[in-house]
Amino acid sequence: MNQTVKFSLGALQKAGAEKAQAVLVNTEKHEINVNAGQISLFRTTFDTNLYLDGIVNDQKGSTSINKIEEAAIDKAAQKTMELALSSPADKANDIAEMQAPKAFFAGPQKPDLDQMYLRLTEFLRYARMKYPHVIIEELNFDFSRKTKFFANSNGVDFESSRGIYSFMVVFTAKKGAQNSSFNYTVFQTQTLDKPFSECGSIARLLQQSSEQLNLKSVPQKFVGDVIITPDCLSEMLYSIIHYLSDYPLIAGNSIYKDKLNQAIANSSFTLHSQPLSNELAANYFITSDGFEAKNTTIIEKGI
Numbered sequence: 001m002n003q004t005v006k007f008s009l010g011a012l013q014k015a016g017a018e019k020a021q022a023v024l025v026n027t028e029k030h031e032i033n034v035n036a037g038q039i040s041l042f043r044t045t046f047d048t049n050l051y052l053d054g055i056v057n058d059q060k061g062s063t064s065i066n067k068i069e070e071a072a073i074d075k076a077a078q079k080t081m082e083l084a085l086s087s088p089a090d091k092a093n094d095i096a097e098m099q100a101p102k103a104f105f106a107g108p109q110k111p112d113l114d115q116m117y118l119r120l121t122e123f124l125r126y127a128r129m130k131y132p133h134v135i136i137e138e139l140n141f142d143f144s145r146k147t148k149f150f151a152n153s154n155g156v157d158f159e160s161s162r163g164i165y166s167f168m169v170v171f172t173a174k175k176g177a178q179n180s181s182f183n184y185t186v187f188q189t190q191t192l193d194k195p196f197s198e199c200g201s202i203a204r205l206l207q208q209s210s211e212q213l214n215l216k217s218v219p220q221k222f223v224g225d226v227i228i229t230p231d232c233l234s235e236m237l238y239s240i241i242h243y244l245s246d247y248p249l250i251a252g253n254s255i256y257k258d259k260l261n262q263a264i265a266n267s268s269f270t271l272h273s274q275p276l277s278n279e280l281a282a283n284y285f286i287t288s289d290g291f292e293a294k295n296t297t298i299i300e301k302g303i
Helices: 003-014 070-085 113-130 202-211 230-244 246-251
Strands: 019-035 038-056 059-065 102-106 134-152 157-175 183-189 271-273 296-299
Touching: 003 019, 003 038, 003 070, 003 134, 019 113, 038 070, 059 070, 113 134, 113 202, 134 202, 157 202, 183 202, 230 246
Parallel strands: 102 157
Antiparallel strands: 019 038, 019 134, 038 059, 134 157, 157 183, 271 296
8 A cells, every 4th residue: 555545544544534535636748739830848747646535433534645754644634524524414425435456557657759740740731731721729739647545444455556548639620811710630549550630530520620611501491300519528528427427316317317227228339347448548547536447338238
């Protein structure tokens, strides 16, 4: 067990916690920014965050700090338990039960800075040549390695470490007095084996931005099929996932309340949650409440 997390659990119990949980997250980020089409910044940052939860008499308190000195942890543990004692009791307050200790690793351990620079400059040349009227307003490209230590007083002891490249670009098109609307796209990857122009929706959205310089109105009303672009999928799924999440269900205002094993969608619709999939760059291994993540099916053939 990580020593900082181990000390944190002891501090919480010393402060009066019957059940304690501590999560330490260390993040190292190497970031390149582009502004108005030119590389404007390269920096490396290191962040540390410690999250403490303590439960006593079914009352729960939570605190987060960005210092890991023992004195700071002791103070945060005291604050956590003060918050717990001032909160209402709820028998549902609990921590994850004992599971076998595990360590999970994914993605590169270190960034390939040379390849990051080459891929970025390659993309800027591509955008200028292929879409001369497109203006790259802002671009953020980074490599982050996040290491998480998760432990509680029931004996849970997890470690996970994942490296990932993230790319975000904001752009518009301009030709004389004609302007397109702003647009943006984001993608994440664990490798830099492909040009950015072949990743995500970048090429399609840049082309659409150029085409928006010559817009035409739909000439008349019509009845017909609606064509939805792939980038709308996340917005559509959000409305479903939101109402299947814990807060709307617990509050009783979810449209899917009491719909377990009942049809809520067309039989052609199936929704999987696969946090362990190798097809996901941003996969994860530990749930926020301290369980080992598992693949599951949420909606199967509409049910």
